[in-house]
Amino acid sequence: MKAILPLSAAVPIAALLAATSCLFRPTIVSQSFSIDPPAPQSAAAPGGVILALARVEVAPPYSGQALVYRTGEHGLGHDPYARFAAPPGWLLTAAIRGFLMNADFVRDVVAPGAGTRSQATVEVAVSKLEGDLRPGDSSAVLTLRFHVFSDPDGVRGLSEILLKTYLKTIPIPRSTAKDVVNGWNQGLAEIMAEFQTDLRASLAAAGLPSSGGKFPEGKPRSSMRN
Numbered sequence: 365m366k367a368i369l370p371l372s373a374a375v376p377i378a379a380l381l382a383a384t385s386c387l388f389r390p391t392i393v394s395q396s397f398s399i400d401p402p403a404p405q406s407a408a409a410p411g412g413v414i415l416a417l418a419r420v421e422v423a424p425p426y427s428g429q430a431l432v433y434r435t436g437e438h439g440l441g442h443d444p445y446a447r448f449a450a451p452p453g454w455l456l457t458a459a460i461r462g463f464l465m466n467a468d469f470v471r472d473v474v475a476p477g478a479g480t481r482s483q484a485t486v487e488v489a490v491s492k493l494e495g496d497l498r499p500g501d502s503s504a505v506l507t508l509r510f511h512v513f514s515d516p517d518g519v520r521g522l523s524e525i526l527l528k529t530y531l532k533t534i535p536i537p538r539s540t541a542k543d544v545v546n547g548w549n550q551g552l553a554e555i556m557a558e559f560q561t562d563l564r565a566s567l568a569a570a571g572l573p574s575s576g577g578k579f580p581e582g583k584p585r586s587s588m589r590n
Contacts, residue, residue, distance in 0.1 A: 396449040397431070397545040399552060401462020412471035413572050415464060416482035419475075420456040426493040427453065431541055433495045434505075440494070446541035452493060456552070460488060463556040469564055483572050485522065486563075487511040491529075495536075495544035502539045504547025507531045510559055514570045526566040530555040 426432050429451060430442040448455060464473045464486070474480045492507035509529040513522035532551035536543040 393445075395446045395541060397446065397541065398449045399452070399455040399459050399545070399549055401459045402466055402553070404462075405466045410471060412467075412469045413484060413567060414472045414474060414480060414482045415470060416476045416478075416485040417457065417461050417464065417473050418485065418487045420453045420460065420488045420490060422451075422453045422456070422490040422493065426490065427451070431495065431544065432493065433497045433544075435497060443541055452490070456488070456490065459552060460486075460556065463553075463560070467560050467564075469567070483514065484525070484567060484570075485513045485515065487513075492531075493548065495539075495541075495547070496533075497539045497544075502536050502543075504534045504536055504544045504551060505532070506534075506548050506551040506555065508552075508555055510563075512563060512566060514567070514572060523570070525570045526562060528559075528562060530558060 425440060425442075428442070429448045430444070431446045431448070433441050433443060435441050461473045464470050472480070474482060476482075476485060487510070489509045489511075490507065491509065492505050494505050496503045496505055507529065510526060511524070512526035514525045515522050532554055534547035534551045536547045
């Protein structure tokens with residue numbers, strides 16, 4: 365005849381088995397990702413402009429370090445196992461500064477109020493930074509608005525020379541955090557290539573100094589808005 369354990373003995377054994385099963389459960393490791401500046405490509409242009417780059421503003425719900433995914437037409441979710449290594453506003457500021465430093469018409473990029481006089485100020489606002497993981501084609505989505513003001517002599521005050529929003533939707537092969545972040549990095553590189561072309565033209569139209577005479581001269585001052 366089999367012995368029947370009293371209930372008082374069965375409960376501790378059940379608890380022990382449950383605890384033991386937890387020891388062998390696979391551990392899910394949290395991952396950290398970044399949005400990176402490009403590798404430096406050239407020395408600073410000695411005759412180029414000095415730009416002031418303000419801290420990038422990231423709109424909620426994208427301003428936290430958790431990655432954000434769109435799960436439906438009106439649904440957003442945070443990834444509990446994938447985060448930015450630092451606040452996205454900080455990462456994007458550093459990355460955008462790196463892209464601008466590589467431009468052949470830029471001598472330096474400084475923070476506003478750093479003590480170095482700049483000829484133009486660049487402000488960037490992020491309204492979308494999400495991975496679209498809805499059934500179908502997954503993508504990384506990035507929307508940035510650039511606002512540029514000129515202040516060539518530091519006397520007349522700021523004057524708007526460029527206001528434009530750039531949107532990139534990068535298809536990704538898999539619905540993973542790594543692929544989403546790779547898409548954001550690719551999207552930022554493409555946006556910065558377009559922005560630098562627009563910025564060069566806007567600075568030239570504002571009559572700001574350039575490196576090696578690369579800007580056309582004699583154009584009237586104007587503002588590019590989009």
